[in-house]
Amino acid sequence: MEELILPKQGVPSPALAAQIQEWINALPSEGLWNWVSRVCKEEQMLPLHSTSIYIWALRPDGQVLCMDHEAFSHPIDREIDPLKIYAVLQQGTRTYPELSMLIPPSPPGIRQCESCAGLGWVKLPEAAYADTCIRCDGFGWY
Incomplete structure (x- = not known):
């Protein structure tokens, strides 16, 4: 099987990884309306961007994940699309500017x-x- 090569994304420093974990821990999880935050908190991922079907989130180790929040089991997969990784991290820096060091080089033609x-x-x-x-x-x- 051929190994997938993704663009070089920054790896969080120990201090940034700890900060990401703090943001995750602070996610509101009480009440039915906070179910997405609750799932993200349980899965140890910080939500950064969403569409009507998917939520993209970041783990403290720098991994970008995608959750289908419309599916019954809410499957979570590693995001492999370089455009989406770039765009999600760019969007995430609007709320968490500290994440800017994690943004990989932009894919060609973006x-x-x-x-x-x-x-x-x-x-x-x-x-x-x-x-x-x-x-x-x-x-x-x-």
């Missing part, structure tokens, strides 16, 4: 989405809320 300016969402002119950017599928990059 561009920040012009439609949403890299946010992953757009404000709808006729509504008081924002919606996922269709151009980049909510990642901010394509």
